[in-house]
Amino acid sequence: MKTKLLALLFLGIFSTQAQITHNLNWEIGIGTNVDLTIDEGDTVIWTWTDAFPHTVTNLPGSTETFNSGSKTGNGMTYSKTFNSVGSNPYQCNFHPSTMKGTITVQSALSVNDFALKGFSLSPNPASSLISFTLPKEVNTGTIRVVDLLGKQLYLSNIKETTLDVSGLSKGLYFVKVSSEGINHTKRFIKQ
Ligand SMILES: [Cu+2]
Known part of the structure:
Protein backbone atom coordinates (compact mmCIF):
# COMPACT_ATOMS: atom_id res chain seq x y z
CA MET A 1 0.00 0.00 0.00
CA LYS A 2 2.72 2.45 1.03
CA THR A 3 4.83 1.52 -1.98
CA LYS A 4 1.89 2.10 -4.32
CA LEU A 5 1.29 5.51 -2.81
CA LEU A 6 4.96 6.43 -3.16
CA ALA A 7 4.94 5.30 -6.79
CA LEU A 8 1.89 7.47 -7.47
CA LEU A 9 3.54 10.47 -5.82
CA PHE A 10 6.68 9.89 -7.85
CA LEU A 11 4.74 9.71 -11.14
CA GLY A 12 2.79 12.79 -10.12
CA ILE A 13 5.94 14.81 -9.57
CA PHE A 14 7.31 13.78 -12.95
CA SER A 15 4.20 14.43 -15.00
CA THR A 16 3.56 17.85 -13.48
CA GLN A 17 7.15 19.03 -13.58
CA ALA A 18 6.67 21.64 -16.32
CA GLN A 19 3.29 22.87 -15.15
CA ILE A 20 2.74 26.02 -13.17
CA THR A 21 0.04 27.15 -10.75
CA HIS A 22 -1.21 30.73 -11.03
CA ASN A 23 -3.04 32.43 -8.16
CA LEU A 24 -5.74 35.07 -8.55
CA ASN A 25 -7.69 37.03 -5.95
CA TRP A 26 -11.45 36.96 -6.53
CA GLU A 27 -13.53 39.80 -5.05
CA ILE A 28 -15.94 42.58 -5.98
CA GLY A 29 -14.13 45.32 -7.94
CA ILE A 30 -11.14 43.16 -8.90
CA GLY A 31 -11.70 44.58 -12.40
CA THR A 32 -9.41 43.47 -15.20
CA ASN A 33 -6.59 42.28 -12.95
CA VAL A 34 -7.78 38.74 -13.53
CA ASP A 35 -6.55 38.35 -17.12
CA LEU A 36 -3.79 35.78 -17.46
CA THR A 37 -1.74 34.18 -20.22
CA ILE A 38 -0.68 30.66 -19.29
CA ASP A 39 0.74 27.52 -20.91
CA GLU A 40 -1.26 24.38 -21.71
CA GLY A 41 -1.47 22.20 -18.61
CA ASP A 42 -1.15 25.11 -16.16
CA THR A 43 -3.59 25.48 -13.26
CA VAL A 44 -5.34 28.66 -12.12
CA ILE A 45 -6.51 28.97 -8.51
CA TRP A 46 -8.98 31.72 -7.64
CA THR A 47 -9.15 32.66 -3.94
CA TRP A 48 -12.20 34.45 -2.56
CA THR A 49 -10.86 37.61 -0.85
CA ASP A 50 -14.10 39.13 0.40
CA ALA A 51 -17.17 37.82 2.20
CA PHE A 52 -19.61 37.86 -0.73
CA PRO A 53 -20.90 34.94 -2.80
CA HIS A 54 -19.10 34.54 -6.14
CA THR A 55 -18.78 32.11 -9.02
CA VAL A 56 -16.05 31.51 -11.59
CA THR A 57 -18.03 30.75 -14.74
CA ASN A 58 -16.94 30.60 -18.37
CA LEU A 59 -18.68 32.92 -20.84
CA PRO A 60 -20.06 31.84 -24.24
CA GLY A 61 -17.23 31.41 -26.75
CA SER A 62 -14.82 30.11 -24.12
CA THR A 63 -12.61 27.24 -25.31
CA GLU A 64 -13.15 25.25 -22.11
CA THR A 65 -16.27 24.90 -19.98
CA PHE A 66 -16.01 25.52 -16.25
CA ASN A 67 -18.17 26.68 -13.38
CA SER A 68 -17.28 26.80 -9.70
CA GLY A 69 -20.90 27.15 -8.64
CA SER A 70 -21.74 29.68 -5.91
CA LYS A 71 -19.24 29.79 -3.04
CA THR A 72 -19.20 32.22 -0.13
CA GLY A 73 -16.44 33.12 2.28
CA ASN A 74 -12.99 34.58 2.54
CA GLY A 75 -10.40 31.98 1.64
CA MET A 76 -12.68 29.82 -0.52
CA THR A 77 -10.89 28.56 -3.61
CA TYR A 78 -11.70 27.26 -7.05
CA SER A 79 -9.07 25.53 -9.13
CA LYS A 80 -9.09 24.73 -12.85
CA THR A 81 -6.41 23.15 -15.05
CA PHE A 82 -6.46 24.35 -18.67
CA ASN A 83 -5.50 21.70 -21.20
CA SER A 84 -6.60 23.28 -24.51
CA VAL A 85 -4.98 26.13 -26.41
CA GLY A 86 -7.46 28.99 -26.73
CA SER A 87 -9.20 31.87 -25.04
CA ASN A 88 -11.42 31.52 -21.96
CA PRO A 89 -13.46 34.60 -21.05
CA TYR A 90 -15.15 34.19 -17.65
CA GLN A 91 -17.01 36.14 -15.00
CA CYS A 92 -18.67 35.99 -11.61
CA ASN A 93 -22.36 35.40 -12.30
CA PHE A 94 -23.33 37.66 -9.38
CA HIS A 95 -21.01 40.58 -10.27
CA PRO A 96 -20.41 40.37 -14.02
CA SER A 97 -19.63 44.08 -14.41
CA THR A 98 -16.71 44.19 -11.97
CA MET A 99 -15.53 40.58 -11.90
CA LYS A 100 -14.50 39.25 -15.28
CA GLY A 101 -11.38 38.31 -17.15
CA THR A 102 -9.86 36.08 -19.79
CA ILE A 103 -7.49 33.15 -19.37
CA THR A 104 -5.46 32.84 -22.57
CA VAL A 105 -3.87 29.42 -22.99
CA GLN A 106 -0.85 29.15 -25.28
CA SER A 107 0.94 26.09 -26.55
CA ALA A 108 3.79 25.01 -24.30
CA LEU A 109 5.42 23.54 -27.40
CU1 LIG B 1 -19.03 37.88 -7.44
Whole structure:
Protein backbone atom coordinates (compact mmCIF):
# COMPACT_ATOMS: atom_id res chain seq x y z
CA MET A 1 0.00 0.00 0.00
CA LYS A 2 2.72 2.45 1.03
CA THR A 3 4.83 1.52 -1.98
CA LYS A 4 1.89 2.10 -4.32
CA LEU A 5 1.29 5.51 -2.81
CA LEU A 6 4.96 6.43 -3.16
CA ALA A 7 4.94 5.30 -6.79
CA LEU A 8 1.89 7.47 -7.47
CA LEU A 9 3.54 10.47 -5.82
CA PHE A 10 6.68 9.89 -7.85
CA LEU A 11 4.74 9.71 -11.14
CA GLY A 12 2.79 12.79 -10.12
CA ILE A 13 5.94 14.81 -9.57
CA PHE A 14 7.31 13.78 -12.95
CA SER A 15 4.20 14.43 -15.00
CA THR A 16 3.56 17.85 -13.48
CA GLN A 17 7.15 19.03 -13.58
CA ALA A 18 6.67 21.64 -16.32
CA GLN A 19 3.29 22.87 -15.15
CA ILE A 20 2.74 26.02 -13.17
CA THR A 21 0.04 27.15 -10.75
CA HIS A 22 -1.21 30.73 -11.03
CA ASN A 23 -3.04 32.43 -8.16
CA LEU A 24 -5.74 35.07 -8.55
CA ASN A 25 -7.69 37.03 -5.95
CA TRP A 26 -11.45 36.96 -6.53
CA GLU A 27 -13.53 39.80 -5.05
CA ILE A 28 -15.94 42.58 -5.98
CA GLY A 29 -14.13 45.32 -7.94
CA ILE A 30 -11.14 43.16 -8.90
CA GLY A 31 -11.70 44.58 -12.40
CA THR A 32 -9.41 43.47 -15.20
CA ASN A 33 -6.59 42.28 -12.95
CA VAL A 34 -7.78 38.74 -13.53
CA ASP A 35 -6.55 38.35 -17.12
CA LEU A 36 -3.79 35.78 -17.46
CA THR A 37 -1.74 34.18 -20.22
CA ILE A 38 -0.68 30.66 -19.29
CA ASP A 39 0.74 27.52 -20.91
CA GLU A 40 -1.26 24.38 -21.71
CA GLY A 41 -1.47 22.20 -18.61
CA ASP A 42 -1.15 25.11 -16.16
CA THR A 43 -3.59 25.48 -13.26
CA VAL A 44 -5.34 28.66 -12.12
CA ILE A 45 -6.51 28.97 -8.51
CA TRP A 46 -8.98 31.72 -7.64
CA THR A 47 -9.15 32.66 -3.94
CA TRP A 48 -12.20 34.45 -2.56
CA THR A 49 -10.86 37.61 -0.85
CA ASP A 50 -14.10 39.13 0.40
CA ALA A 51 -17.17 37.82 2.20
CA PHE A 52 -19.61 37.86 -0.73
CA PRO A 53 -20.90 34.94 -2.80
CA HIS A 54 -19.10 34.54 -6.14
CA THR A 55 -18.78 32.11 -9.02
CA VAL A 56 -16.05 31.51 -11.59
CA THR A 57 -18.03 30.75 -14.74
CA ASN A 58 -16.94 30.60 -18.37
CA LEU A 59 -18.68 32.92 -20.84
CA PRO A 60 -20.06 31.84 -24.24
CA GLY A 61 -17.23 31.41 -26.75
CA SER A 62 -14.82 30.11 -24.12
CA THR A 63 -12.61 27.24 -25.31
CA GLU A 64 -13.15 25.25 -22.11
CA THR A 65 -16.27 24.90 -19.98
CA PHE A 66 -16.01 25.52 -16.25
CA ASN A 67 -18.17 26.68 -13.38
CA SER A 68 -17.28 26.80 -9.70
CA GLY A 69 -20.90 27.15 -8.64
CA SER A 70 -21.74 29.68 -5.91
CA LYS A 71 -19.24 29.79 -3.04
CA THR A 72 -19.20 32.22 -0.13
CA GLY A 73 -16.44 33.12 2.28
CA ASN A 74 -12.99 34.58 2.54
CA GLY A 75 -10.40 31.98 1.64
CA MET A 76 -12.68 29.82 -0.52
CA THR A 77 -10.89 28.56 -3.61
CA TYR A 78 -11.70 27.26 -7.05
CA SER A 79 -9.07 25.53 -9.13
CA LYS A 80 -9.09 24.73 -12.85
CA THR A 81 -6.41 23.15 -15.05
CA PHE A 82 -6.46 24.35 -18.67
CA ASN A 83 -5.50 21.70 -21.20
CA SER A 84 -6.60 23.28 -24.51
CA VAL A 85 -4.98 26.13 -26.41
CA GLY A 86 -7.46 28.99 -26.73
CA SER A 87 -9.20 31.87 -25.04
CA ASN A 88 -11.42 31.52 -21.96
CA PRO A 89 -13.46 34.60 -21.05
CA TYR A 90 -15.15 34.19 -17.65
CA GLN A 91 -17.01 36.14 -15.00
CA CYS A 92 -18.67 35.99 -11.61
CA ASN A 93 -22.36 35.40 -12.30
CA PHE A 94 -23.33 37.66 -9.38
CA HIS A 95 -21.01 40.58 -10.27
CA PRO A 96 -20.41 40.37 -14.02
CA SER A 97 -19.63 44.08 -14.41
CA THR A 98 -16.71 44.19 -11.97
CA MET A 99 -15.53 40.58 -11.90
CA LYS A 100 -14.50 39.25 -15.28
CA GLY A 101 -11.38 38.31 -17.15
CA THR A 102 -9.86 36.08 -19.79
CA ILE A 103 -7.49 33.15 -19.37
CA THR A 104 -5.46 32.84 -22.57
CA VAL A 105 -3.87 29.42 -22.99
CA GLN A 106 -0.85 29.15 -25.28
CA SER A 107 0.94 26.09 -26.55
CA ALA A 108 3.79 25.01 -24.30
CA LEU A 109 5.42 23.54 -27.40
CA SER A 110 5.58 26.82 -29.31
CA VAL A 111 7.32 28.45 -26.36
CA ASN A 112 9.86 25.67 -26.50
CA ASP A 113 10.24 26.06 -30.26
CA PHE A 114 11.01 29.72 -29.76
CA ALA A 115 13.35 28.97 -26.88
CA LEU A 116 15.30 26.35 -28.87
CA LYS A 117 16.35 29.03 -31.35
CA GLY A 118 18.39 30.52 -28.50
CA PHE A 119 20.71 27.51 -28.66
CA SER A 120 24.29 28.58 -29.38
CA LEU A 121 27.74 27.05 -29.56
CA SER A 122 31.23 28.51 -29.31
CA PRO A 123 33.90 28.89 -30.41
CA ASN A 124 33.07 28.44 -34.06
CA PRO A 125 35.28 27.45 -35.86
CA ALA A 126 36.63 25.14 -33.16
CA SER A 127 39.70 22.93 -32.92
CA SER A 128 39.26 21.15 -29.57
CA LEU A 129 36.42 21.96 -27.15
CA ILE A 130 33.08 23.53 -28.04
CA SER A 131 30.57 24.74 -25.48
CA PHE A 132 26.79 24.62 -25.88
CA THR A 133 24.53 27.23 -24.36
CA LEU A 134 20.84 26.39 -24.02
CA PRO A 135 18.03 28.67 -22.91
CA LYS A 136 17.02 27.80 -19.34
CA GLU A 137 13.48 26.84 -20.48
CA VAL A 138 14.91 23.86 -22.39
CA ASN A 139 15.38 21.05 -19.88
CA THR A 140 15.07 17.81 -21.81
CA GLY A 141 16.33 16.55 -25.15
CA THR A 142 19.40 15.52 -27.08
CA ILE A 143 22.35 17.05 -28.90
CA ARG A 144 23.72 15.30 -31.98
CA VAL A 145 26.64 16.01 -34.25
CA VAL A 146 26.29 14.82 -37.84
CA ASP A 147 28.58 15.18 -40.83
CA LEU A 148 27.67 16.44 -44.31
CA LEU A 149 26.48 12.95 -45.29
CA GLY A 150 24.11 12.83 -42.32
CA LYS A 151 26.18 10.31 -40.40
CA GLN A 152 25.74 10.66 -36.64
CA LEU A 153 29.09 11.10 -34.90
CA TYR A 154 27.98 12.06 -31.46
CA LEU A 155 24.83 11.86 -29.34
CA SER A 156 24.34 13.16 -25.82
CA ASN A 157 21.81 14.38 -23.32
CA ILE A 158 21.04 18.09 -23.55
CA LYS A 159 22.60 18.57 -20.09
CA GLU A 160 26.06 17.92 -21.57
CA THR A 161 27.46 21.40 -22.17
CA THR A 162 30.86 20.74 -23.73
CA LEU A 163 32.10 18.48 -26.49
CA ASP A 164 35.63 17.53 -27.46
CA VAL A 165 35.86 17.73 -31.26
CA SER A 166 39.62 17.28 -31.52
CA GLY A 167 39.09 13.81 -33.02
CA LEU A 168 37.01 15.08 -35.96
CA SER A 169 38.47 15.72 -39.42
CA LYS A 170 38.61 19.33 -40.57
CA GLY A 171 35.41 20.47 -42.23
CA LEU A 172 31.77 21.42 -41.81
CA TYR A 173 29.43 19.68 -39.34
CA PHE A 174 25.89 20.09 -38.09
CA VAL A 175 24.81 20.20 -34.45
CA LYS A 176 21.19 19.16 -34.08
CA VAL A 177 19.42 19.97 -30.84
CA SER A 178 16.07 18.25 -30.23
CA SER A 179 13.58 18.83 -27.46
CA GLU A 180 9.96 17.67 -27.15
CA GLY A 181 9.64 16.95 -30.87
CA ILE A 182 11.22 20.24 -31.97
CA ASN A 183 14.56 20.36 -33.79
CA HIS A 184 17.02 23.12 -34.39
CA THR A 185 20.26 22.86 -36.34
CA LYS A 186 23.45 24.92 -36.23
CA ARG A 187 26.59 24.54 -38.32
CA PHE A 188 30.11 24.50 -37.04
CA ILE A 189 33.51 24.25 -38.63
CA LYS A 190 36.25 22.01 -37.30
CA GLN A 191 39.64 23.57 -38.01
CU1 LIG B 1 -19.03 37.88 -7.44
